[in-house]
């Protein structure tokens with residue numbers, strides 16, 4: 001026998017879990033299918049990264065009742081400093097000069113995941129399947145059938161709509177026949193934290209160099225998240241460096257605006273590619289977040305765009321609910 005729901009969301013990462021929060025007031029019957037528990041070391045979305053959130057994202061998160069939960073863990077970006085290695089001059093943007101409380105916020109992905117998943121306990125109409133993976137998706141005229149595997153074996157879910165929030169390698173997007181275009185950037189992003197000698201003063205730094213951009217995002221405890229973009233050819237050797245050599249490399253690329261870098265955390269590397277789905281919907285399917293588009297982290301826009309997908313889809317569904325359309 002299959003479980004009947006209004007919406008099946010596949011992927012409970014940054015975007016899928018945000019959609020659960022956004023749909024909460026609609027009281028729809030929702031099934032969330034997520035392969036990896038949010039607090040697992042292997043979770044690909046809620047991992048060691050931090051995310052730079054725009055003011056627009058803050059407003060969306062406020063509206064869907066999530067900002068209140070994550071605000072204590074977020075660091076406000078008061079200024080942004082942009083420079084080009086080997087050239088004089090720089091650009092500086094100051095929140096105070098613009099009359100804003102901040103230019104954006106830095107939030108750890110793990111803190112975000114903990115807040116989003118804690119909120120799910122308040123949803124009486126939500127059914128969570130985790131760890132569970134989607135094996136197949138078959139749309140028909142009146143519904144879409146999902147075959148999933150979890151610890152209890154295989155089961156079937158019948159939904160009015162399936163949402164593909166299962167990331168770049170989306171099985172749902174593929175099952176409904178939406179193709180993607182992809183371009184390898186030939187670069188990887190190395191993520192870690194560094195402790196600078198001088199306090200960052202809540203300034204985010206973006207520095208462009210021949211080898212790729214480097215970003216430093218301020219964290220509450222005085223450390224910074226480092227996003228170092230390197231070419232595919234050099235990623236292996238940079239990852240293999242001792243901490244001292246790595247800090248010297250970062251110092252060389254960034255300079256001494258924050259004094260010397262004193263400590264570095266564990267490093268993680270992410271190969272970078274531009275991916276775009278050829279459509280944002282298929283038969284009884286909406287495609288959101290990284291399943292729809294993934295881009296270079298230089299602008300810190302991937303999740304911010306995914307959250308707009310969430311807001312747009314939630315608005316459309318709310319309109320349908322308001323006119324009593326359950327098709």
Ligand SMILES: Cc1cc2nc3c(=O)[nH]c(=O)nc-3n(C[C@H](O)[C@H](O)[C@H](O)COP(=O)(O)OP(=O)(O)OC[C@H]3O[C@@H](n4cnc5c(N)ncnc54)[C@H](O)[C@@H]3O)c2cc1C
Pocket residue numbers: 010011012013014015016033034035036044045046049050051052053132133134165166167168170171189191227270288289290291297299300301302303304305306
């Ligand atoms: C180095 C780096 C830094 C970044 N920094 C920023 C930033 O500062 N600001 C910003 O806005 N964006 C940033 N991004 C982009 C951001 O991380 C992504 O846009 C965001 O993670 C997308 O979330 P998602 O939920 O769509 O996909 P994902 O994060 O990929 O999550 C997909 C989820 O689906 C689950 N899943 C996959 N397949 C299945 C299946 N078959 N069945 C069930 N579950 C499944 C996965 O376990 C996962 O939980 C950065 C990206 C990188 C690589």
